[in-house]
Amino acid sequence: MATFEGLSKFQALLHTVDRPFENIAIEFKGLVPEQKRFEAACALMALLEDGKSQTYERVVSLYILYNLYNVVPIHQNPFLILFLNLYKTLSSNFDLVEKDYDLLVEFRVEALILADKGSQLADKTPVDVYQQFVNGDKSLIIDTEEINIAEFEHDDSKRPWSWTPIDSNDDSYALPSLQHEPSQDHNHDHEQDHEPDIEQDYDIITEFTGQDGVRVLMDKALQGALTIPEEEFILEQFEKNDKLVYHCDLLPEKFPDLVENNSRIAVEALLQLKSSSQVGKFLKALITVNDPERSQQSSADPVNRMRSSMEVINGLTSFPLSPEFLHKYLTNCIRACEASQNRDTQDRQVRLICVFFQSLIRNNTVDVNRFLVEMPAFCLQFSRIREAVDLYRQFLILQRNPDVDNVVSNADIVEDINGELNLDDPGQWDLS
Numbered sequence: 001m002a003t004f005e006g007l008s009k010f011q012a013l014l015h016t017v018d019r020p021f022e023n024i025a026i027e028f029k030g031l032v033p034e035q036k037r038f039e040a041a042c043a044l045m046a047l048l049e050d051g052k053s054q055t056y057e058r059v060v061s062l063y064i065l066y067n068l069y070n071v072v073p074i075h076q077n078p079f080l081i082l083f084l085n086l087y088k089t090l091s092s093n094f095d096l097v098e099k100d101y102d103l104l105v106e107f108r109v110e111a112l113i114l115a116d117k118g119s120q121l122a123d124k125t126p127v128d129v130y131q132q133f134v135n136g137d138k139s140l141i142i143d144t145e146e147i148n149i150a151e152f153e154h155d156d157s158k159r160p161w162s163w164t165p166i167d168s169n170d171d172s173y174a175l176p177s178l179q180h181e182p183s184q185d186h187n188h189d190h191e192q193d194h195e196p197d198i199e200q201d202y203d204i205i206t207e208f209t210g211q212d213g214v215r216v217l218m219d220k221a222l223q224g225a226l227t228i229p230e231e232e233f234i235l236e237q238f239e240k241n242d243k244l245v246y247h248c249d250l251l252p253e254k255f256p257d258l259v260e261n262n263s264r265i266a267v268e269a270l271l272q273l274k275s276s277s278q279v280g281k282f283l284k285a286l287i288t289v290n291d292p293e294r295s296q297q298s299s300a301d302p303v304n305r306m307r308s309s310m311e312v313i314n315g316l317t318s319f320p321l322s323p324e325f326l327h328k329y330l331t332n333c334i335r336a337c338e339a340s341q342n343r344d345t346q347d348r349q350v351r352l353i354c355v356f357f358q359s360l361i362r363n364n365t366v367d368v369n370r371f372l373v374e375m376p377a378f379c380l381q382f383s384r385i386r387e388a389v390d391l392y393r394q395f396l397i398l399q400r401n402p403d404v405d406n407v408v409s410n411a412d413i414v415e416d417i418n419g420e421l422n423l424d425d426p427g428q429w430d431l432s
Helices: 007-015 021-031 034-050 055-068 080-091 094-099 101-114 126-134 149-154 189-201 203-207 210-221 228-240 252-261 263-272 279-290 292-296 302-314 323-339 343-362 374-381 386-400
Strands: none
Touching: 007 021, 007 034, 007 055, 021 055, 021 302, 021 343, 034 055, 034 080, 055 080, 055 101, 055 126, 080 094, 080 101, 080 149, 094 101, 101 126, 210 228, 210 252, 228 263, 252 263, 252 279, 252 302, 263 279, 263 302, 279 292, 279 302, 279 323, 292 323, 302 323, 302 343, 323 343, 323 374, 343 374, 343 386, 374 386
């Protein structure tokens, strides 16, 4: 897996030290196609296991593996055993770890992930985390009592993955893999002991087959996050039958629930609906996912809701999204962000919007001329956020690029004597 063909595309990203972890994870998803992400994640796992990568590269890799599956509890993350093994190795040599800042930072990042609090790293940069952990910042340090290793290792009913020991005399485990059928190998007692629990995890999948199973699981997907085996089952069935979504009773008004809870399935559902006369209604529903009013109807975290909707749009690479759609979608995101009453939530939404818009620019997906008013004003409104400043500067770069026609041509850009942007005065961006 370490030879993943796209490794070079994101390897430089692992050395990023001055951007929030959440933004790094978003860019990783933008660089790696949806169908290749598990393979790429396995390449990250191989990098972590060889022990040769540097601290920043390791903590970034750890966060990406956590972030890829943060819609499910940590005990359902397919790389749980990797987190456990790394944590246990450092924990057993803690006297050495305490004297080595690099090891200490990695240990505490692993502790946060195992305590299912990896989201606390989202808005921090690798440098921030390094400094905070080295300085003993109590807000990020997890008490070891919060990590119940015994529960992770012995409560099979909570984990939908099969883990194969590398060596019968060793505690380490090989790459986790989906087990769609209970193991038929009865040569080892421990496999016999685990088999009933694994079978129980797959009851809903084995009870139904094909279309019936998908209908049951799609209904469940509207209520909350599916387990990874359930999600994979639906995606496999969709791949076998490109018209299957039409038999799932999926309505446009329910589509936002699917986006919130299971974005990967929402992407595949939309792709199957591409030629449907109803697709416009589903796209309109996608725009409403981030409506400020929806916050009153949904229990989902508004940041996760916005991230999920962006993941859906990123997954529609073969889908002809109109400029009007993107404009309405982004305008809605901005409205949701401005309406947020929680400063931390608002800051994270600003970062998401700015990184998402930059990715659209980078991929030539968006017509910048449609955003000459909203986006610069948005950046100035939230100029306290680094990503907003970066996006504002991106507008300047586009304006100065002779290859870009009529982009920000009416902007009166005022810079201070040092050549840096004057972001303190919103009046400096005159778009009248």
